[in-house]
Amino acid sequence: MQSYLEYLDQHGSRFLDGTLITIQQTIIAGLLAIAISLVVGLMKLSSHKVIRWPAIGYIEFFRGTSLLVQLYWIFFVLPLFGITFEKFTAGFIAVGLNLGAYGAELVRGSIQSVPRGQYEAALALNMSPYKRMKRIIFPQALLIMLPPWGNLLIELLKGTALVSLIAVADLMFEAKQINGSTFLSAESFGTALIIYYLMARLVISPAMRAFEKYWAKKMGRFANHA
Amino acid sequence: MLEWKWAYSLEILPRLLSAAVNTLIAAGIGYLIALVVGLVFALLQRTGVRPVTFIVREIVEFIRSTPLVVQIFFVFYVGPQFGIRLSPWASGMIAIGLHYASYLSEVYRAGLDNVPKGQWEACKALNLNPVKTYFRIIIPQAIPPSLPAMGNYLISIFKDTPMLSVIGVAELVHTATTIGTETYRYVEPYTLVGLIFLAISLPAAFGLRRFEAWVARYFGMTK
Amino acid sequence: MNEPDFPIKLESGAPMVRFAKVRKSYGELTVLDDLDFDVQKNEIVSIIGPSGSGKTTVLRMLMTLEQIDHGVIYVDGEPLTHMGKNGKLVRANNRYVRSMRSKIGMVFQHFNLFPHMTALQNCMEAPVQVLGMSKQEASDRSEELLQMVGLEDKIHQHPARLSGGQQQRVAIARALAMRPEILLFDEVTSALDPEVIGEVLGVIRQLAAEHNLTMIMVTHQMGFAREISDRVCFFYDGKIEEQGSPTKLFDNPENERTRQFLSAVLDAG
Numbered sequence: 001m002q003s004y005l006e007y008l009d010q011h012g013s014r015f016l017d018g019t020l021i022t023i024q025q026t027i028i029a030g031l032l033a034i035a036i037s038l039v040v041g042l043m044k045l046s047s048h049k050v051i052r053w054p055a056i057g058y059i060e061f062f063r064g065t066s067l068l069v070q071l072y073w074i075f076f077v078l079p080l081f082g083i084t085f086e087k088f089t090a091g092f093i094a095v096g097l098n099l100g101a102y103g104a105e106l107v108r109g110s111i112q113s114v115p116r117g118q119y120e121a122a123l124a125l126n127m128s129p130y131k132r133m134k135r136i137i138f139p140q141a142l143l144i145m146l147p148p149w150g151n152l153l154i155e156l157l158k159g160t161a162l163v164s165l166i167a168v169a170d171l172m173f174e175a176k177q178i179n180g181s182t183f184l185s186a187e188s189f190g191t192a193l194i195i196y197y198l199m200a201r202l203v204i205s206p207a208m209r210a211f212e213k214y215w216a217k218k219m220g221r222f223a224n225h226a
Numbered sequence: 227m228l229e230w231k232w233a234y235s236l237e238i239l240p241r242l243l244s245a246a247v248n249t250l251i252a253a254g255i256g257y258l259i260a261l262v263v264g265l266v267f268a269l270l271q272r273t274g275v276r277p278v279t280f281i282v283r284e285i286v287e288f289i290r291s292t293p294l295v296v297q298i299f300f301v302f303y304v305g306p307q308f309g310i311r312l313s314p315w316a317s318g319m320i321a322i323g324l325h326y327a328s329y330l331s332e333v334y335r336a337g338l339d340n341v342p343k344g345q346w347e348a349c350k351a352l353n354l355n356p357v358k359t360y361f362r363i364i365i366p367q368a369i370p371p372s373l374p375a376m377g378n379y380l381i382s383i384f385k386d387t388p389m390l391s392v393i394g395v396a397e398l399v400h401t402a403t404t405i406g407t408e409t410y411r412y413v414e415p416y417t418l419v420g421l422i423f424l425a426i427s428l429p430a431a432f433g434l435r436r437f438e439a440w441v442a443r444y445f446g447m448t449k
Numbered sequence: 450m451n452e453p454d455f456p457i458k459l460e461s462g463a464p465m466v467r468f469a470k471v472r473k474s475y476g477e478l479t480v481l482d483d484l485d486f487d488v489q490k491n492e493i494v495s496i497i498g499p500s501g502s503g504k505t506t507v508l509r510m511l512m513t514l515e516q517i518d519h520g521v522i523y524v525d526g527e528p529l530t531h532m533g534k535n536g537k538l539v540r541a542n543n544r545y546v547r548s549m550r551s552k553i554g555m556v557f558q559h560f561n562l563f564p565h566m567t568a569l570q571n572c573m574e575a576p577v578q579v580l581g582m583s584k585q586e587a588s589d590r591s592e593e594l595l596q597m598v599g600l601e602d603k604i605h606q607h608p609a610r611l612s613g614g615q616q617q618r619v620a621i622a623r624a625l626a627m628r629p630e631i632l633l634f635d636e637v638t639s640a641l642d643p644e645v646i647g648e649v650l651g652v653i654r655q656l657a658a659e660h661n662l663t664m665i666m667v668t669h670q671m672g673f674a675r676e677i678s679d680r681v682c683f684f685y686d687g688k689i690e691e692q693g694s695p696t697k698l699f700d701n702p703e704n705e706r707t708r709q710f711l712s713a714v715l716d717a718g
Contacts, residue, residue: 065423068388076412161293185303200291344561351555352575
């Protein structure tokens with residue numbers, strides 16, 4: 001215990017630096033994923049093939065391959081096409097694009113599970129398609145999709161650990177570096193695991209649950225989670 | 227600037243395909259571990275012994291909310307620190323198996339919870355002992371509805387195997403990287419790896435959807 | 450827990466089932482209130498009463514699906530919920546309960562057949578797995594029982610392919626396959642379509658005629674209760690409000706609540 005405290009004292013600031021990078025990656029990739037989910041999820045619901053098919057292609061491609069492969073491809077191969085990203089940027093783009101594909105399916109699924117009568121009622125009131133979605137369908141769909149979004153954001157946080165493999169100095173990267181110089185593997189990777197766990201359990205989960213509760217209340221329903 | 231070299235692609239393809247076999251083996255072994263350990267996790271959470279339930283629940287939560295790649299490093303490097311040396315394959319299989327065991331335990335848990343209460347009562351009324359109740363009556367009913375989710379995790383585990391490259395398991399991504407460093411060409415290896423992944427996971431996902439429909443038809447009937 | 454006021458064993462000639470001061474509550478709600486209730490060997494007893502009166506709880510306790518809070522239940526003179534240890538009554542352990550449970554069978558409102566097994570497999574399961582009967586013997590006996598309930602042509606069907614009435618008849622055969630001495634029927638026709646109730650009642654009637662089984666049934670079928678019961682008990686608020694022969698209870702109820710209940714259900718029926 002004593003020695004672990006010394007270890008933390010010595011390397012704590014590096015863990016902190018790494019954690020900050022991980023948080024940045026998570027937030028930026030998260031925003032990207034949410035934006036992509038909304039656009040691609042709605043596109044997949046379109047009745048026009050021209051709009052629907054690119055969405056299907058996007059979802060199937062990013063869910064069909066590995067995040068790590070996508071990351072390497074964006075970082076190592078795209079530059080050869082003249083598209084070069086700085087490693088930090090390549091990191092959140094890969095994570096955001098990948099999780100966005102999963103998010104798009106959540107958006108689509110939850111919109112489809114809003115009872116059809118709601119859509120018909122909005123139509124009968126002569127609301128425009130945009131108004132129907134924004135005022136009637138989406139608010140109800142959001143209530144359905146929030147719990148799985150909580151899980152997806154934890155997956156996203158976990159996904160950001162891979163950006164260390166293209167040398168972004170995130171939490172995982174720092175843990176590996178410290179391990180390399182101290183050979184205290186249990187301490188190095190163990191500390192990283194605990195920090196990841198705390199971020200997932202004490203930040204993402206409670207925040208999402210609070211948002212769920214808020215939204216359920218706003219929708220006039222009681223939050224229903226076990 | 228960029229050109230795709232067909233001859234080079236053809237030259238490295240056999241190496242990548244044999245690495246793909248390693249990837250499939252890794253996914254298969256990892257999945258088998260996950261299936262068994264996941265069931266153990268799920269059953270331990272139902273023992274009714276409070277501390278056991280609590281501890282297993284926390285372990286599952288912990289494994290599920292932390293990155294697999296860190297867990298792989300952890301398992302690989304922590305052993306030697308205490309004098310246990312595990313091969314990359316062994317540590318990789320342990321890490322990925324445990325990671326997915328935590329997911330599968332949730333699938334089993336949901337499946338077990340969904341078996342109607344009346345089934346338990348009928349077992350009691352017929353005096354079946356707890357082991358027989360689980361293995362002959364409850365688990366056979368819990369599995370079919372869980373099959374689609376279980377299949378999804380098989381595909382997920384397959385897509386997560388590239389993480390094993392970080393400790394030197396010669397699966398697809400590791401092999402592609404090796405080829406890349408040997409030849410200074412990354413376009414073909416990484417692109418081919420992506421295509422191989424698509425070539426396996428898209429048909430698998432399609433097959434799974436067919437299987438799901440079959441399960442619904444076949445087992446829906448006996449419900 | 451010690452139950453000093455209760456004997457460890459009842460004297461010979463004791464009833465088949467005895468509830469002695471049995472109490473059960475869920476939080477604030479008292480379901481059974483110091484219930485005393487005896488059933489003689491081979492007696493057929495119907496339990497009627499409004500919902501929430503505790504009548505189903507009686508059966509579920511006898512089947513050990515529910516714990517009791519206070520009191521003792523005896524089956525065939527031996528305690529069911531408790532066991533004797535060093536001259537005292539203590540809560541029964543699992544092993545003891547399992548040995549006692551073999552005397553009792555139950556047919557449920559919602560059948561609770563095993564959906565992944567055929568009618569025959571449903572009946573064979575417990576005899577083979579619990580009693581250790583050979584598969585051949587269990588199969589022969591199960592076929593016989595399925596024939597008795599009129600389902601000889603359905604023995605290889607899964608429950609989902611059977612009507613509600615057929616499923617309930619399989620459930621009766623399954624319970625009988627364990628050769629219980631006491632058979633409990635918990636609203637066995639409540640989940641059935643009206644047109645198939647008759648076939649299930651027919652099977653029970655046949656069992657009743659043989660009169661070599663103690664039967665306790667919770668039912669809403671007043672006509673049927675009257676027809677086959679030796680005794681009818683009217684439950685109200687966790688107590689037996691009135692009991693007696695069917696003719697007495699249905700034709701000359703003494704209790705005001707019994708009269709109200711009967712006139713309500715008979716009008717509705």
